[in-house]
Amino acid sequence: MDARHRFRGGRGLAAGLVAAAAVLGVAVALLPLASAGASGAEDAGGPVPCGSAWVAAWRTSPQAGQRADLSGRTLRMVVRPQATGSELRIRVSNRFGTRPLRIDAVSAAEAGSGAALVPGTVRPVLFAGAPAIVVPPGQELASDPLAFVTQRGTPLAVSLYLPAEPDRVAVHPVALQTSYVSGPGDVADSVDPAPFTRAVSSWFVLTGVDVLAPRAENAVILVGDSITDGVGSDPDRDDRWSDALAGRLTGGLAMPVLNAGISANQLLGGGTGEAPAARYATDVGAVPGTADVVLHIGTNDLAAGRDAGEIVTGLVAYADRVRADGRRIFLTTITPSATGAHGTPFAVVQREAVNRWIRTEGPAHADGVFDFAAAVADPADPGRLAPAFDSGDGLHLSAAGYRALAGAVDPMRLTGSPCLAEGDAAKVLVSAPR
Structure with a gap:
C-alpha cells in the first residue's frame, strides 16, 4: 500500500x-x-487550503427511461442538499439520449409545502449566461454559479421547463422523494403549486447540485443497489441509510453523504442500470470533493446465480480503480436474505463465502471494511434479517434497519473535512x- x-x-x-x-x-x-x-x-507535505471550495451537495445515479409525458411541461424536482454554501450550480443530464435535450428555463428556490416554493427565494439558473441550454446526447452539463444560500438538509426545488419530450430521459426511478410535473407551460418561476398537477416519485434530468462551501469539504459516496437506494423505507421521510449516516457526520465529522444506489443493480452488470464500474466516471470520478467510497452491493449478483469467486473479483477490480484514482474505498458485507432467489441454498453459501472473504481478506484490498451483515442479521438465524430490521419482504430493510447499517460505519475511519x-x-x- x-x-x-x-x-x-x-x-x-x-x-x-x-x-x-x-x-x-x-x-x-x-x-x-x-x-x-x-x-x-498531504502528499506534498504542505497545508490544506482552508478557503471556500465547490463541493457536491447532492447526487443521484440515473438510468435510461422511456417517454414520461414531459413535453411542454415543467419539472419541479425536490432534493435535499448535504452541504451549506453561498452559491450553487446544478447538473443536468442527457447521458442516455440519442438526440439533443433542450431545456428552455431553469430556476432554483427553497422548497415549500408540496409543489409550492418559498416566496422571495426563486432565482433563475443560467447556462453560459443564457436561460436556455441544449444538452448534447451522452453528456451532463453544469450551470453557471448562482448566488443562493443553501442550507444543509433544507429542501431545494429545481424547476426545469422542457419544450419537447426527451427520447431516453435520464431518470432515477426510486427517489423516495415526491417531485412534481406541471400541466402544459413554462411555470419554472411560479411559487404557486396549482400548475403542478402530477406528483412523481422519480427524479428526471436533474442529477446533481454543487454548493460553494465556506470551507472545503470532502464527500463520501455510497455506491450500491436497492438497499442503498433505500427501498423499504417510507417516501419523503429521509430514512435511507445514507440519510442516517449524514445525521452522524456532523460537526467535526462533517461530510456530505451522496447516494449512488440504483435498485436492482448488479456489481457485474446485467441488472437494472449500469454496473458500478460503468458509471464510475459520473458517480465518483467527476464529483467535486469526493474522498471516500462505500460499496454495498452483490445481493442481486447472487440472485442471478453468480458465485463468490466472480463477485470477489469484481469487488477487487472496483476497489483497485477507486484507489488508483486517489480516493479511499470501504467494502461492506452483503446483508442476509432468505427470500426467493436471494435465499436459495446456493445463494446463501456464496454470500457466506463472499462475506468471509470481505472480513478476512477485504482489508488488504480496501481502506476498511464495515460488517453490514452482522449489524442486521437475526441472532437466532444469521441467514435472515432480524425482524425489527426487516421491511416485510425479507430483503430490504426498515428505517431501523437502515439506521443499523449507518451505525456499522465507523466515522473515524472516513476522511472527514480537509479543513477542520x-x-x-x-x-x-x-x-x-x-
Whole structure:
C-alpha cells in the first residue's frame, strides 16, 4: 500500500497512532489537525487550503427511461442538499439520449409545502449566461454559479421547463422523494403549486447540485443497489441509510453523504442500470470533493446465480480503480436474505463465502471494511434479517434497519473535512519512549 492510502485521513491516522503509542509505551501529544483530503496536499507535505471550495451537495445515479409525458411541461424536482454554501450550480443530464435535450428555463428556490416554493427565494439558473441550454446526447452539463444560500438538509426545488419530450430521459426511478410535473407551460418561476398537477416519485434530468462551501469539504459516496437506494423505507421521510449516516457526520465529522444506489443493480452488470464500474466516471470520478467510497452491493449478483469467486473479483477490480484514482474505498458485507432467489441454498453459501472473504481478506484490498451483515442479521438465524430490521419482504430493510447499517460505519475511519476548525480533530506527535 502506498503513502497515499496509508496516510489519508487525519482522524484515522490519529486514532491509529494513539493505539500504536499505547502498545509501544510512548508519550503522545494531541494538537489541532486538519485531516487530509483527496487533493493530494498531504502528499506534498504542505497545508490544506482552508478557503471556500465547490463541493457536491447532492447526487443521484440515473438510468435510461422511456417517454414520461414531459413535453411542454415543467419539472419541479425536490432534493435535499448535504452541504451549506453561498452559491450553487446544478447538473443536468442527457447521458442516455440519442438526440439533443433542450431545456428552455431553469430556476432554483427553497422548497415549500408540496409543489409550492418559498416566496422571495426563486432565482433563475443560467447556462453560459443564457436561460436556455441544449444538452448534447451522452453528456451532463453544469450551470453557471448562482448566488443562493443553501442550507444543509433544507429542501431545494429545481424547476426545469422542457419544450419537447426527451427520447431516453435520464431518470432515477426510486427517489423516495415526491417531485412534481406541471400541466402544459413554462411555470419554472411560479411559487404557486396549482400548475403542478402530477406528483412523481422519480427524479428526471436533474442529477446533481454543487454548493460553494465556506470551507472545503470532502464527500463520501455510497455506491450500491436497492438497499442503498433505500427501498423499504417510507417516501419523503429521509430514512435511507445514507440519510442516517449524514445525521452522524456532523460537526467535526462533517461530510456530505451522496447516494449512488440504483435498485436492482448488479456489481457485474446485467441488472437494472449500469454496473458500478460503468458509471464510475459520473458517480465518483467527476464529483467535486469526493474522498471516500462505500460499496454495498452483490445481493442481486447472487440472485442471478453468480458465485463468490466472480463477485470477489469484481469487488477487487472496483476497489483497485477507486484507489488508483486517489480516493479511499470501504467494502461492506452483503446483508442476509432468505427470500426467493436471494435465499436459495446456493445463494446463501456464496454470500457466506463472499462475506468471509470481505472480513478476512477485504482489508488488504480496501481502506476498511464495515460488517453490514452482522449489524442486521437475526441472532437466532444469521441467514435472515432480524425482524425489527426487516421491511416485510425479507430483503430490504426498515428505517431501523437502515439506521443499523449507518451505525456499522465507523466515522473515524472516513476522511472527514480537509479543513477542520481548531479542536475538530487531533494531531498525534509521538515523543521519546517513556
